[in-house]
Amino acid sequence: MSQIDDSVSSEAQGALDFLAEMGQEFSSTPDLDKTLLKAVHLIAEYVKAEAGALFLLDKNQKYLDCVASVGPVQITGLRLNADHGIVGNSVQQNSGYIVKDVEADPTFNKAVDDKTGYKTRSILCAPMGVKDERVGAIELINKRGDTGLFSDDDLNLLQVLATSAALAILNARMAEQLVEQERLRRELELAAEIQRSLLPNISPEDFPVHGMNLPARVVSGDFYDYYQLDDGRIAFTLGDVSGKGMNAALLMAKTASLLRCLGKAILEPGALLARVNEEVCETVTRGMFVTLVQGIYDPERGYVRFANAGHEPPLVLTSKGEFFTIPAESPPLGISPSLIGDENFPEQEIHLDGGALYIFSDGVTEGYLAMGDELGAEGFKSLVKKTEKKGVFSLLSILKAKILEGDRPLRDDVTLLVVDDNISVKSKRFERGFVEAGPTVSLGEKLMTIRIAARPDRLRLVRRSVEETSKFIGFGKNDVSDIVLAVDEACQNIIRHAYKANEDGEISIEIRKRDSAMIILLRDYAEAIDVSKVKPRDLNDIKPGGLGTHLIREVMDDVNFLSPPFDGGNLLRMVKMIG
Amino acid sequence: MMEYEVEERSNTLIIRLTGDIDLQTSPNVRQGLMGSIDKGRPIIVDLSGVDYIDSSGVASLVESLQTMRKKGKQFILVSVSEKAMRVFQLARLDKVFTICSDLDEGLKIVKGE
Structure with missing residues (x-):
């Protein structure tokens, strides 16, 4: 008995060593095809077969493709039907298959032998699968030695090896998917980083224009921007591209860049929007559009002139503490250049006179609060009121906290831009020195x-x-x-x-x-x-x-x-x- | 663009400046003035050919005036154009400098007449 035990344990030890070697092979090589070839080679050696082939099920599980083969005849690339033949049956029934002597098996198909000139005498086939997940099969041909015939022990051994090969292949595939997912995630991160770089830097607290953008996903379809013109006035923009995700983000990047670039040359908001609309219409696809407010604020005199292309009505808080909204007078960008014709977009002008202008995307008013209610227009107004004395930074941080308070993911991008004329009135940076007559922001x-x-x-x-x-x-x-x-x-x-x-x-x-x-x-x-x-x-x-x-x-x-x-x-x- | 001429007459250096005295030319003017000051004679600066003088030009003249005062020598500006005079007035320096209408008048002051 002890002798038998010894032989069993040494055989088991050999199999374990072999499995360890194969596992090592799979985990260390990124090239799955090469690894599979090495696996077939090792298995054929171990079972002492003359030839071996590894078949994988194709995506639709209709065919078995030979992805690796060793032995006198190369059959790599051979495609078999997945529902019949020795390999097909083995996979379908999820069981090992042995043809000890081909001469004695009438079902053996001699066609391949006739083509290759190779004499098949004995066949082993074991399915590769883990639980319900079928991967393929390994087939071995002809035992080395005098008889050339396999035994049931050989089949048992091959079945063990095939199962662990299946595990290794599934692992390798999963790792590949993870790498691909990681690559996509990284690409998305990079896109988001570029997108963030399109937003202006945080300005000092006594600067009259501030903004905030919280993307619902990694990238955002909303944007805002502001920059100072050479004459001291401040141009600002807030836009919302229909939809979310990558296509919205790309259109956002395009629109933001157009505005930044053209906005320095075209100082009339209505004319600027008309020009950007033409560009957006030329390339916009599948019914996407952009709602947008673009304007110019004169911090010295407190005037704002802007054009609104189909965006949520901006909210004004007067210095007396009253709210009013200013509805859009024209359709969104990207709908049709002919809607406006050659005309510029209509402009509106207001004298903030120590008040403030709030432009926001619907993600602000439709943002969920902790209890699951929407913030709503009234909720937003009360936030504005509550933080009126504490300044814009306080409004931005409280709004952010409120909307991110619940565990729910954001349902839409949250974007807000504030033009606070009260800061200009108070700030030394914008001393209201010389004011010429006439209620117009015109520069002459x-x-x-x-x-x-x-x-x-x-x-x-x-x-x-x-x-x-x-x-x-x-x-x-x-x-x-x-x-x-x-x-x-x-x-x-x-x-x-x-x-x-x-x-x-x-x-x-x-x-x-x-x-x-x-x-x-x-x-x-x-x-x-x-x-x-x-x-x-x-x-x-x-x-x-x-x-x-x-x-x-x-x-x-x-x-x-x-x-x-x-x-x-x-x-x-x-x-x-x-x- | 800027000319600098020095003439010696009755132991007095007469410096004629011609052209615009601005940030570009004032370093040369200053250098010339400092060189002339070293000679230890009274100086008359004839500004009839100067249509434009800026703060850097004025500063060179102020520096010369201060140095000459320390040496106890006279430093007189003559024939100052209307435009240049405006700058001296704006700088409130029109009373600080001795300014004469023309060269003869300047020479008279130097001679103590």
Whole structure:
């Protein structure tokens, strides 16, 4: 007995070693086909077969494809019907199959042998499957040795090996799926990252425009944007693309980019939306559309002018604490360019006068609260009221907390944009200095604009341009000289203090005539300077520094540093009244 | 673009500036003035050819004036154009400098007449 025990245990040990080796093979090689070939090879060796083949069921389970074979005849690529033949039956019945002697089996199909010239004498076939999941089968041909015939023991052994091969194949397939899923997830993450980069950076609390976007999925179909124009006004956008997911996100990226790019050249919201609508209509597919509000806010005077393409009506909270909404006057973008024709989208203008404007996607009002109720328009209003005194950041964080409070996933992207004129009224950043007459955000006529290297040897050119423009506007001789001096001095300050004499910088100068004022905007692209340090000199102290700033203030009716533009630099506005 | 001429007459340096004095040219003007100051003579700066002067040009003149005062020498501006005069006025420096209508008047002051 002890001898038999020894032989059994050594045989079992051999099988275990073999299985371990095969498992190792499967887990260490990413190429499944190569691994399968190695497995067939190992199994055929182990069972001492002359030839072996591994068949896998195709996706529809109709065919068995030979994916690996070893032995004198290569049958890799051979396709068998999955419902008959030795291999087919073995798979269908989920049982091992043995033809000890082909000569004695009338059902044996000699066709393959006739084709290959190989003499089949004995066949083993074991199904590969785990529980109900069928994978395929392994077939071995001809035992090595004199008789060439397999025994029942051989079949038992093959069945064990086939089962573990099936496990290994299923594992490998699952790993492949995981890798693919991980790849898709990573791609989605990257898409979301790019999408987030399309949103503006968080602005300081005393900046009048703020926004928030919470995507319902990884990517969002909503977007918002705001940026400061060279003249100090702030352009803003909030849009909602129909649908969620990747297609909405891609259309969102396109629309946001178009607005960002065209928005710097087209300063009329109605004209901008008309232009973007044309572009979106040209490429939009399957009934997708974009609802959108785009506008321009003048922080100095508290006016907002905007166009609304089919979006939720923006909400206004007046400085007296009253709410009103302003419904859209035109259809969403992407519906049809001809709906509007060649006309621009209609614009609306409101004087915030210390109040605030709220533009939001329906994800805000339709957001679920902890109890499962929607926030609703009234809920949103009461949040606005509650946080009125605490500022925009407080509103954004409380809204976020409320909507994310429940365990439910967001049903829609949540996006909000706030234009708070109250901040502008209070903020030092937006001192309401000089206000011209007339309730319009119009900038007047642009008469001259140059962008020029910030170098001393360019100042003469600047002076000549400003001189001619001032004469054109109708200023008298002395005023013309004063204006030329002021612009020259302002440019010097930029060259010497903002760029610190680094000659790679540039200065943009724009001159406009609005009503009875000449407005000169000077922009540089250097690091923001500390405005509080720009002071006219004390005239008793006769030293060069500060004299230029003093001269500017002497000759101009209004001199203001506007809030620094987002992309850096400084923006100085000088106003000279005509007559 | 900027010309700088020095003439010596009755122990006085007469400096004639021609062109725009701005951030580009004022370093040369300053250098010239400092060189002339070193000669230790009274200086008359003739600004008849200067149509434009900015704060950096004014600063060079202020610096010269201060240095000359320390040396106890006279520093006089003459023939200041209307435009340049406007800048001195805006800078409240029109009373700080000795400004004469023309060169002869300047020379008279130097001679103590």
